[in-house]
Amino acid sequence: MTTPTAWLTVARREIISKLTDKTFLWSTFGLVAIIAGIFGVQAFMANRASEYAVVTSSSAAHQMAEQVKTVTEEDHDKTTVALSRSDDDAAAQELVRNGDADVWLHEGNGGWVLSGKTDVPGDLLTSATTAIRDEVMGVNAAAANTSVEALQRGSEVSTALLDVDADRAVMAQVVGFALAMLFYLASFTFGLALANSVVEEKASRIVEIITTKISVRELLAGKVIGNLVLAFAQMALFVIVGLVGLSFTEFDRFVPAISGAVGWFTAFFVVGFGLLATLWAVAGALSSRTEDVQVTSTPLTMITMAILFAALFADGTVKVVLSFVPPFSAIVMPMRVLEGSAPWWQALLALAILVVAAGLVVRVAARLYQRSLLQTQGRLSLRQAWSTPE
Known part of the structure; x- marks a missing residue:
């Protein structure tokens, strides 16, 4: 049945x-x-907060580091940069070698150098490059009796997508x-x-x-x-x-x-x-x-x-x-x-x-x-x- x-x-x-x-x-x-x-x-990687310690060993470097800090924290809302200053170059290098600082920002031959123990964090390097370029360009523009805007005019690069989706x-x-x-x-x-x-x-x-x-x-x-x-x-x-x-x-x-x-x-x-x-x-x-x-x-x-x-x-x-x-x-x-x-x-x-x-x-x-x-x-x-x- x-x-x-x-x-x-x-x-x-x-x-x-x-x-x-x-x-x-x-x-x-x-x-x-x-x-x-x-x-x-x-989700953890996307929301992870990063903190970098930057050490300097001169007044000029410390002023430049402040610009780097500002640009980095503006570019990456979950990233903070802690600044410190050592007495001399040797002390700054020792802080990086001991892991007490991530990078040492100092002047080099014709530019600036970020020295790390084994590597330099990519996002910090990108922001530092932007900050230093803009700061140096401003100084050079003032010395040439012109402006940064005038120097940069016509150099902007924009992007466009043929496939918007x-x-x-x-x-x-x-x-x-x-x-x-x-x-x-x-x-x-x-x-x-x-x-x-x-x-x-x-x-x-x-x-x-x-x-x-x-x-x-x-x-x-x-x-x-x-x-x-x-x-x-x-x-x-x-x-x-x-x-x-x-x-x-x-x-x-x-x-x-x-x-x-x-x-x-x-x-x-x-x-x-x-x-x-x-x-x-x-x-x-x-x-x-x-x-x-x-x-x-x-x-x-x-x-x-x-x-x-x-x-x-x-x-x-x-x-x-x-x-x-x-x-x-x-x-x-x-x-x-x-x-x-x-x-x-x-x-x-x-x-x-x-x-x-x-x-x-x-x-x-x-x-x-x-x-x-x-x-x-x-x-x-x-x-x-x-x-x-x-």
Whole structure:
């Protein structure tokens, strides 16, 4: 006797079995910790306050160091410069060697020198170069009875970007790679687990008992939906942690645009994963032993790899075409939305095509699953499964 909620019982069983699997839990929270750690390090580095100690050994050098301090702290709002003055050059060098000062600012032959123990901090050097240049130019301009503005007139260098969305393009590539990897990992790990679950139940003959209570199609629906819920929850957890972490970095301005693209990715993920999950279930049903899954799932492994490579390397016209071709559109179209190269109507059209394709695949997969699940004579081919009577 079947019930209207039989598939729900199967789905709940799939979810509970995963949530009580320590390997699954440790791998999930391990990846969350890695993602949080990556963004945590970036946020720490971006917000880390720096303090440099500059020592001088003459009045002229000390006056110049004050200009360096002013420019450095204006250029870097989380950087402070502490000034000190020693009695002579030898004492200043000793302070740097002992680590009590980062650099020694002194006059050299025809200019100024920043001497460090093993290196000179890059941001301090850049600001010091600007401060010293401007100060010396002002002195030279006064000596020549002119002004700094007159000396600098016509020397300004400005920048212009032919691609005004360059930053967004880089961010789109990084986020697109992350989303493509999430889809690949979810499709492969949950799909392979689904196939193994099916073949284990088949090999132990427990499926023969289950199918006396519920139909094979309800069993398939429950397994696919259960794994879809788990994969979606895991993916959502990773994305949320990533977006929260991104908001604490210098790229926080991209969070609204990425959030919108994630909405499209979610819709495509659900449909695309559902399409592939039914095929993984068929791969398990075609097998009679766990060892057979490696053979029956080879085409699916190649498909998931092809989707990943298409997302990473497809470009130009090829990328546009693949964004409408199932199952590649499951990840390529959200990437185009993120890049800003696909309007909403193209995304909606690609999603509609993917839904239709998923519906057709599910119908075919359901027939193959139903006709091969209870066959235990050995590994079946697709032709054998299709022609086997119900």
